Amino acid sequence: MPGPGNVGERVRNLRLTRRLSQAQLAGHDLSDSYISLIESGKRTPTPTVLRMLAERLGCTPEYLAEGVEPEQRAHLEVRERHAHLALMGGDPATAEAGFDEVIARSDDQELTARARWGRARALEELGRTDHAIALFEELREHAERDPGRASWLPPVIALARCYHAVGDLGQALALGERAMERLRRLGLGVGQEHTEAGRILLLAYVDRSDPVRAHEIGRRLLYPEVSGDVPSTSACYQRASIRALEEGTIGDSLYFADQALAARTDSTPVQTHARLHLAAAKALLRGVMPFSKPAPSPLPGVDGAAVPQSGEYTGTDGIERPRPEVVPEAAREALDLLQGTSVLEGAEATESAIARARALVLVGELDEAISHLEGLLDTGLALAPPDEAPEAVAEPDDDLNARTQKTVLARAVLARARIAQGDVSAAQVVLRAASDQLSTLPSGRAAAILFRELGEVYELVQDMDSAASAYRRALEAAGLHAARAQEANCDLGRV
Template identity: 30%
Template sequence: MTSTSSFGSRLRFLRQQQGLSQAALAGDEISTGYLSRLESGARQPTERVVSYLAAQLGVDRSAFDTRPVGGSLTQALSMAATTDNDAAVEELIDVLAGAGDEDPLLRWQALWLIVKYWHRRGERTEELAALEQLCELADELGLPALQCRSRTWFARCLRSAGEASRALELAARTYREAKEAQLSAVDTGNALAALVATEAEAGRLPDARAHVQELLDLVADVPDNTRRAEALWSAATVHSRLGDDESARAYLGQATQALDSRDDLTLWARLRLAAASLSLQSRPALTAPARTYLAEAQTALSLVGTPVQEQELLTLQAHLAFAEGDRVAARGFLDRLDRDQLMLSYRDQIRLHALDSLLLIGEGHQARGLARLKQLGEDARRASNMDLAAEIWRLLAEALEHTEKPGTAA
């Protein structure tokens, strides 16, 4: 008999391969709860249960001991691609790890699904590792479109992780090669959008402004509302970093109007999170529109939200409460976050820690809060996020000014 976890993995794969629910496979002999524990590896099957499950599935007992040698990756890939089921992707991860010299195109397709899985779960370390493999496979295949898609995603993930310099180099190369290969407007546009985002993050704002106009021109005739909305969002981000909040809000307003919730509910919600964030970064903070945007986003995310987006929502709700002067509510939102499992982007994490520092100052821990703000500003500077560093230094200066006034409390 194989190990408990291997048996559970094979059992789950065979059940899903035949399109059976846990209830259908369990039948009248065992409970679905017991079957679930078998599949997760939490329980060891008895000989009688193994025989029963083999009969239910119409397979030999040896099917639980070894994976099929031929076509296992094809089967696992087919299951993961045609079911909205994390267990199928987890099975694919297991199969790919032992795939050996399978067709590199199949391995690329499998890794693409796996990258999406890690991204959805907010597991950035695993996502980056899978993306490195994805780029290597794309180079092995020598297919420009796959190289562009792999590197574009890799650049976006590096930027989100705070590796702005590395992301910028990769994004610039990807866009250059996409134009040279005369790839589709969609692939070229995605590469250009990644370049704009990394230029803005790295403080290359004149370059970002020029490229974002190029992006808007590129997607102008693309019959896809999501592409236009994303391009307008990029324009809003660049103008926000340039300090032109009025233009940024105008672009983001166009983006929210361009996209109907029926086009892409997830993007629809993310745009509202972005609009709320922009409203809260204004001076003074525009709390009324921010509250409206967050209420709309919360409704949508209750249907389609990922763990990452749920953390983004909580963080913005904390920023809103702080801007409205309700520090108790702001602390309450922060306390609901799992600080040991933060899935936020590097920029959002720095802003979250800055808010926590301001709350500490207001709670009487002035020395600790001020020291943390100073460290956050230095961290952002070292990461080449100069506008983010400037934002933190401004918060530090305001906090110092306030705490130094006699008879005042932060």
């Protein structure tokens, strides 16, 4: 454990333990009044004085400065790295425990900051997004207060991702645009920060029913305009680091310098691009026009061009949903993009599989889509309903809810495929199973989206009562309720 309190408290505690007076500790080199000022926290000893006091108190200068012996520090640094490895290996629970230990035992600001960042990422991976947001906000505030030590860009991008996950599109868009503007000022149009911020903005604009802006961002990410020789990613990071240094934002400069060094050994950030391809494919399946095509000129709302009517891209309830008029060309482009997502694992791999099945339905490859979805539902552990999960494994509620959401979505897509195939009876069986399972989910944005999806499919099978019920439950899950009828307080016939 670290020594108690600050430098002065550790000096005082050790002096009393050694039964030394302040004058004895001061010796011939220092004054007892100076020792008193150090112990009261009114003076910070220089490195030379620390070494002198440590020798007389029988400890190391590192212990006096930070409360941790060199051996303890090395252990904590190894523990922090092992926690990061656990996080990268898909074990966020173990990672969180490791980061907690480092935070509790370390007085090293840099090591603690890295552990706090890792803990926030572990909480995000565990589905405890609200707790992750609180920690990322602290990291952002610290970076903004002290830009000479830390970059605020990573926590801002992480916050945009988390706010999008909980449905706060306003915050997600504001933070994502802020990050992109910072990258533009530094001339950094490549790298994982640019790709991740753009991916979040793409999804958030789709969710806000702004397909024009989503198309603009997606096309810029997937088909960047380049002229002349294209510098390497490492060189772009290095230039951004130099510009940040010229601005005086040392934290950004150090961060991008580290990224430049990392890019020299990891020139193919495969997962970052795979996540972008998945986001772009999902956008195409939600009604965004193919990214391979330039935006129509003029854009809607510019120079007298037709503006989409209110509600064309979203329902009056404001709940996101796939647009039914997805063109086959967009679905085919989505399939091409999804070919680059094979490196994804876990929940993202499942999302990719469901998106691929939806695209197959839209291009008329019904047998392949049905075979793919039924295989996932029968054998995919990620899609297994909670009551079918192995009893020996205790899963967190958030994990069960996430798997339930994906199962319901897979069944909704399967029902669409059965309808397109002309097998309405089979579609109704699948819909009933999806509805029963969806009823186990807690209210919230995710449940509202799925109820809306089921409502659309019920309309396709002409089951209007079930469709109306699904739409009503979507509103209730989103926190909206029908207004209660009230008696008139006047004689309306005489008004």
